[in-house]
Amino acid sequence: MAENSDTKTDPVFIRIENVTKKFGSFTAVDNVSLDIGRGELFALLGGSGCGKTTLLRMLAGFEAPTSGRIMIDGQDMTGVAPFDRPVNMMFQSYALFPHMSVEKNVGYGLKHENMTDAQRKDRVRELLDMVQLTQFAARKPHQLSGGQRQRVALARALAKSPKVLLLDEPLGALDKKLREQTQFELMNIQDRLGITFIVVTHDQEEAMTLADRIAIMDRGVIRQVGTPTDIYEFPNSRFTADFIGSINLFDGTVAAIKAGKARITAPAAGCALEADTRYGLSTGDKVSVAVRPEKITISRGKPRSTAVNAVQGEVLDLGYFGKDSLYRVKLASGALVRVSKVNDQRLSEADRQVDWEDKVWLSWDARSAIVLPEERP
Amino acid sequence: MQKRSVFILSVLCFGFAFLYVPILIMMAYSFNASRLATVWGGFSTEWYGKLLQNDQVIDAALLSLRIAVVSATFATILGTLAGLTLARLGRFKGRTLFSGMISAPLIMPDVITGLSLLMLFVSLETLIGWPSGRGANTVTLAHITFSMAYVAIIVQSRLTSMDQSVEEAAMDLGSTPLRVLWDITLPIIAPAMISGWLLAFTLSLDDLVIASFTSGPGGTTLPMLIFSKVKLGVTPDINALATIIVCIVTLGVVLAGILMMRSERQRQLDEQRAQAEAAAPQPGIA
Numbered sequence: 001m002a003e004n005s006d007t008k009t010d011p012v013f014i015r016i017e018n019v020t021k022k023f024g025s026f027t028a029v030d031n032v033s034l035d036i037g038r039g040e041l042f043a044l045l046g047g048s049g050c051g052k053t054t055l056l057r058m059l060a061g062f063e064a065p066t067s068g069r070i071m072i073d074g075q076d077m078t079g080v081a082p083f084d085r086p087v088n089m090m091f092q093s094y095a096l097f098p099h100m101s102v103e104k105n106v107g108y109g110l111k112h113e114n115m116t117d118a119q120r121k122d123r124v125r126e127l128l129d130m131v132q133l134t135q136f137a138a139r140k141p142h143q144l145s146g147g148q149r150q151r152v153a154l155a156r157a158l159a160k161s162p163k164v165l166l167l168d169e170p171l172g173a174l175d176k177k178l179r180e181q182t183q184f185e186l187m188n189i190q191d192r193l194g195i196t197f198i199v200v201t202h203d204q205e206e207a208m209t210l211a212d213r214i215a216i217m218d219r220g221v222i223r224q225v226g227t228p229t230d231i232y233e234f235p236n237s238r239f240t241a242d243f244i245g246s247i248n249l250f251d252g253t254v255a256a257i258k259a260g261k262a263r264i265t266a267p268a269a270g271c272a273l274e275a276d277t278r279y280g281l282s283t284g285d286k287v288s289v290a291v292r293p294e295k296i297t298i299s300r301g302k303p304r305s306t307a308v309n310a311v312q313g314e315v316l317d318l319g320y321f322g323k324d325s326l327y328r329v330k331l332a333s334g335a336l337v338r339v340s341k342v343n344d345q346r347l348s349e350a351d352r353q354v355d356w357e358d359k360v361w362l363s364w365d366a367r368s369a370i371v372l373p374e375e376r377p
Numbered sequence: 378m379q380k381r382s383v384f385i386l387s388v389l390c391f392g393f394a395f396l397y398v399p400i401l402i403m404m405a406y407s408f409n410a411s412r413l414a415t416v417w418g419g420f421s422t423e424w425y426g427k428l429l430q431n432d433q434v435i436d437a438a439l440l441s442l443r444i445a446v447v448s449a450t451f452a453t454i455l456g457t458l459a460g461l462t463l464a465r466l467g468r469f470k471g472r473t474l475f476s477g478m479i480s481a482p483l484i485m486p487d488v489i490t491g492l493s494l495l496m497l498f499v500s501l502e503t504l505i506g507w508p509s510g511r512g513a514n515t516v517t518l519a520h521i522t523f524s525m526a527y528v529a530i531i532v533q534s535r536l537t538s539m540d541q542s543v544e545e546a547a548m549d550l551g552s553t554p555l556r557v558l559w560d561i562t563l564p565i566i567a568p569a570m571i572s573g574w575l576l577a578f579t580l581s582l583d584d585l586v587i588a589s590f591t592s593g594p595g596g597t598t599l600p601m602l603i604f605s606k607v608k609l610g611v612t613p614d615i616n617a618l619a620t621i622i623v624c625i626v627t628l629g630v631v632l633a634g635i636l637m638m639r640s641e642r643q644r645q646l647d648e649q650r651a652q653a654e655a656a657a658p659q660p661g662i663a
Contacts, residue, residue, distance in 0.1 A: 083553055
């Protein structure tokens, strides 16, 4: 590749080029191209069967692409066996060797390395220190808790200092509390070692907190690649907007465009909407206006301006979650809008400002909404 | 409620009686002083003494053991390879045929297996001069052939239930497929191989029909000897021999059971301890 000749300044460390993988007539990964930088913590996010694990397995070498190729650090990986790749993987099931002690598990990858026994011992000790399992070195995997097994798997995968570490649902088998803690441990370790991490997950929260960049996959195709902020605040399609977090969508047509803002007529909203647009839209285009629940202000009183982005409705449902509350508001058109509000004041139920069946106004800033082009099927 | 438990109890007793009374009678008659198998003539251990002096019986028992050990070992090796092929080679052409053919000896009547192997040995001898005559060697070969299928089935089912990512992990860590087999797969399936070996051993020790077809001079196994002796009438020394075999088998089964129970209990204890430790706050882990 011509542009890859200068690897030092090239941020591309892993290049996935038009990779397609078919299993019989089923296309698991469909013409995916993706660049991942050195030292990045990259997440492949998607539902089950979206092809994220297949892509990961192709990076590890367990599956060969039907077409296309994968380059790691400027090297073409086509035809390179898993045991010859500068890549290690942490498996979803952890895949610890049940008949070996923790120490032997971690040291397994070093067996074929050019090392003296003393060096090997030191390296294993160092890795066990890193994951705080030194005192469990002699235990067998079945004598460990889930969290400890996860850390053994991590230490084992890092033993050979791979250029890339692949993690398949690394936190999937842990309970919620442990997951949060482990998440930060993972990030710290990645930060310290500077190894490129590619994480496969179906958990959007996990992807958002862990990753530098996220690729959202759906039916073998990458729908959007970007930082967590990019993906949350500037989704490029209804699919990603809907996939990450929750969102209110109003279908409509573009009435006018002025200074980067589009004015949209949306029958469901019952008023004119104004929103930022990043796309080259023209008058008459069919679009959706997307607003996140937490960006909507809910009030019983009339907002200052009711010309745009202000709709009236009735509270249909109220969910109290402690730190925030979720309202489902029914508009005159019958459309349901979700609004969340941080409970920044301590109020008893009697003092609640907005209650069931209250008539309320919903309003939001034009900058808080985004116009999405109509979905291309 | 009361009625039902009486019914269940009597069924249980009847079932156990059906299984064990014949064996108990046989064991009792092995201590019979009388030469007649069906008439009780007082307690005696004379038949045990006579049995131990009977070279014919001892030789046959030793031969049977030798054949069982050798054939079980080879059957385990070949059966494991077949099991690996079936479980790991994916979908190759003729896989269904291969798996069907590997399990055919399981359902083939022993008479047919024995007869066809006899034909094979005879025609091989006329064609290439080997095996020259039939005896212990041909019995061993025959036993390998039919018990291999059992090992293959056991190993295959263990392999399909095993988490394949363990093998992938080893490969990911730099091991070639052959190394993975040696380091990871074989240790994990070792219990299945051991039970396969034990099954092959028992099958070989127990076999009369196939051995009768494929044996020759100097190849009289214990079942063949017993059978030929019984043809002339049941003698108390056969009862004694059977009692010894039953005792050995019982001892083995009980020992294996105790060992398995103990390791299972240890395993549960270990897991509980690990969970308890994980639940307790651990200083130094943040």
